[in-house]
Amino acid sequence: MSDNRATMDTAPYAITTDPLNLDALITAVTSGSPDATIGPGGITSFVGVVRNENAGRRVLRLEYEGYDPLALRAFERIGAETADRWDVRIALHHRLGTLQIGEASVMIAAASPHRADAFAACRYIIERVKQIVPIWKHEFFEGGDVWIEGATADPEDDVARQDAIRVAGLE
Amino acid sequence: MSDNRATMDTAPYAITTDPLNLDALITAVTSGSPDATIGPGGITSFVGVVRNENAGRRVLRLEYEGYDPLALRAFERIGAETADRWDVRIALHHRLGTLQIGEASVMIAAASPHRADAFAACRYIIERVKQIVPIWKHEFFEGGDVWIEGATADPEDDVARQDAIRVAGLE
Amino acid sequence: MNGNRVTIRLFARLKDIVGTGELSREASSDATAGTVWRTLMNEFAELRDYETSISVAVNEEYARMDAPVADGDEVAFLPPVSGG
């Protein structure tokens, strides 16, 4: 988390092999917008980090692969879905390449005048990332390696989307 | 948010007149613990910032006052309540003194092997802070000033606690 | 008798009403937090706004209004909180 090489990409959406930087996302959702009549009151964030364990396996590292242009479009789609439902500004960055245990693979920030919106949006976004963004993790564990396969990447699957809305909850 | 004077207090609980630093909280919830068999997979955070508007008033600044020793005990109590319910490590820092629009008054971080726990704990903590921590905001707005009075600070009020659990939701 | 003395801590609007955040008062030997509060309300009528919403801490621990107070105790009165 405290990697000195951390970049400062304040774009709302990013896919990069560089270490992620939470300050950059917070800047992305709070800076500018002088026309906002009501500024942010709460900022939520989510950082996904490579865990040392998965399904009983001792994980050594992960290698993330993505279909970058389509993944960025999926980010934009998720952003539009989020804006339709909650009063938030969001940022979403995902890292690709080789990640060690404890390194951040994904960061999300959501700023809103209302903390309920910021929490719900942040949770919704990570669920949707796992559902529809064309990124894959290749897990290297003690004794082997495996491609992790999760959700079928169908952005039009409304059952999945409703499930993400339900998990985001509360609203 | 990017104040250069930001301190790096990696204690889990802190009350300070210095600017808050989210990296310090994230370090607090992720560093050490070599005995953890399952490391964190998700870290959520909440940053409360001084908003330019409240109840239709144009806010100029806030002055936060606290009863520090009791506030720190309230933090510890909230930490114990959280640990009883979710598998998380948490940090909770609150700033006192004069805060300008956009400055952070409170920061919370929660790390867990499971993102659902991290989200629920973070939300629970901010609700409990607003319910039971002896800190008060003095609002200076265009045309006057007012002490904001919210919740009766009774940590034994189980109705309030159940309400925070409900809002944290989902689990 | 030598009267017991307690230190009273006040916060937020209570401090504005009384004009100070810390004062000292005598308390009888059977005094409770509630006795101290009612004495203060008699002295500063505006405090009656808080009759139903006030919380109290004795020596930096939350307490009930019927908690006894002893010589040298710190009794803090807390209006509804608004942190975060």
Add this chain to the structure above:
Amino acid sequence: MNGNRVTIRLFARLKDIVGTGELSREASSDATAGTVWRTLMNEFAELRDYETSISVAVNEEYARMDAPVADGDEVAFLPPVSGG
């Protein structure tokens, strides 16, 4: 006739099965994304694992298996995703 050629992009385990992440194949003039996929499954039997779970994108947009493909198109086959 000059056959249409499409570029096929493969990811994750699909790439391991086929041995490359990018290949080029001829496609008939009435080919769809599904035609291309079935041709590939005939060539690499292990791809049949993905018969019900595969997603497809044509020219960097999600598409349906019945979407037509034209000369020069990029057809990407996506196994179930696992980002985050």
